[in-house]
Amino acid sequence: MLQSVNLRDYIxxxxxxxxxxxxxxxxxxxxxxxxxxxxxxxxxxxxxxGILSELDCLRAALSAIYNEGGIGEVRDYMASDNLVVAHPDEDIVDVAQDMLMKNKRRRPVVENGKLVGQITCRQLLTAVRSFRS
Incomplete structure (x- = not known):
């Protein structure tokens, strides 16, 4: 069973x-x-x-083809409103549950306004494996 640990250990x-x-x-x-x-x-x-996904990039490329114009900058396509972030001292189980609930594969980890890391499904799987009984 996955034990409660700080996210900091896996980001x-x-x-x-x-x-x-x-x-x-x-x-x-x-x-x-x-x-x-x-x-x-x-x-x-x-x-x-912000966060820029593959889907954002695909949207940008198709928009440029459809509009026969330039493609623009990252700021034109990134998600920037209501970003969900984690703090490095959060409980990894709580973050994993929230990521599942929101169907997100990654979460930026921010401390004092600065990006200090990222937690992904792969890191979460590593944590689960390391706590396997």
Missing amino acids: LTNPVKVRATDNIFDAMQVIIDNKISGVCVVDDLGNLV
């Missing part, structure tokens, strides 16, 4: 990130190169300002 401490001013094609390449389904978007001070 990815250096998640892949992009800037809101990056070209969306460059961000797509980052996602493809790192074989991930999305990235955290930060400002110059390391503050989390």
Whole structure:
């Protein structure tokens, strides 16, 4: 059975990130190169300002084709309203349950406004495996 532990013990401490001013094609390449389904978007001070997913990128690409225009910046397509984040001292079980309830594969981890990591389903599975009886 999974024991209650701090999220800090399982977060990815250096998640892949992009800037809101990056070209969306460059961000797509980052996602493809790192074989991930999305990235955290930060400002110059390391503050989390959004999340960009593969679906956001696909939406951007199709929009550019449909509108026969430029594709724009990450800020034009990222999710930035009502971002759900975790604190590194939260209980991993509570975070896992909330991620399941909201059907989210990742959650940025923020401390004092700064992005300090990310928790993903893979890290949660690692935690479950390590506490297996």
